[in-house]
Amino acid sequence: MFEKYMDVLWHLIDPWHFMCFSASYLPVTIFNLLITLQFSVLLSPSKLKDAWFARFWGRVGPETRENAIPRVRPLISQARGVVLEIGPGSGEWVNLYDKEKVTKVYGVEPNRDHHELLRRRVKEAGLSDIYEIVPVGVEELGETWVGMGEVDSIVTIQCLCSVPKPKEMINALYGYVKEGGQWIVYEHVVTHHGRFIAAYQALVDIPWPHFLGGCSITRDTEKWLRASGRWSKVDLQQPELEPSYQVIPHVMGILTK
Structure with missing residues (x-):
């Protein structure tokens, strides 16, 4: 029982610990911008925040990726045909x-x-001949690159938590999926496990986006995905190893049109 209490306590404290770790990268970011004379970045709150997060994520991103690979690999390996990867x-x-x-x-x-x-990573993965970087937002996709109903697989991995207007983006992307196509998902989402955890998650989400590059942990992404159109099959769930008191839960799985 003691171990269970300690585990609950750790899950409640961990988001604040992670934000403190992020905050520790702000001074070195400012110092680096000063010595490289990047004053325009220092004087722009949004640019400074981007530079700060980039430095922090350069340190923790690879570790976060390694922790997520056991969940993400089986999903991405099912992508087929023409793929839209959003926010790579x-x-x-x-x-x-x-x-x-x-x-x-x-x-x-x-x-x-x-x-x-x-x-560089596309080349290392041996995908240079089939991977094309699209330097625009989703709202401009259909103008040049791919048309409605032409995509076999959409892939969104921890990106819908930080994009602006996620509900509108999800509804727009649904139209690109062809009949029989699929949407592969691994995302941060709002909790549905009790009022206390929901209230606590909402409290954490007040400072969280400022420390984590605009990421929000209270978006009802699963609901928006389910409601975006008519799916023939929906296989979405919270990862098995995430407890009900997880403050930063995920949803993962595949929706089939």
Whole structure:
């Protein structure tokens, strides 16, 4: 029983510990910008926040990825045909695609700061001939790259928690999935396990986006995905090893049109 109480306590404290760890990267970010004379970044709160998060995530991102791979690999390996990967960032997941199944991957990443490393990782994964970086937002997709009803697989891995207007984006993306196509999901979501955890999660989510690059942990992404259109099959669930008192829970699985 004592171990259970300690586990609950750790899950309640852990988000604050993680934010403190993020905060520890702010002074060194400011110092680096000063010595490199990047005063325009220092004077812009949004640019400073981006630089701070980039430095922090450069340290913890790889570790976070390794922890998530046992869950994410089986999902991404099911991607097939023409794929829309939303928010690939620096390409943390590109080496998990099954090259025997995918014919084309459009990596929708409007942040050009990520493109150099994304290209490098695409090359390392052996996908240079089929992976195309799309440097625009979802709202501009259909103008040049891919049309409605032409996508076999959409992949969203921990990106819908930080994009602006996620509900509108989800509804727009549904139209790109062809009949029989699929949406592969691994995302942070709002908890549905009791009023206390919900209230506590809402409290954590007040400072959380400022320390974690705009990520919000209280978005009802699963509900929005289910309601985005007519799905023939929905297989979404919280990962087995996440307890009901998880303050930062995920939803994972596949929706089939």
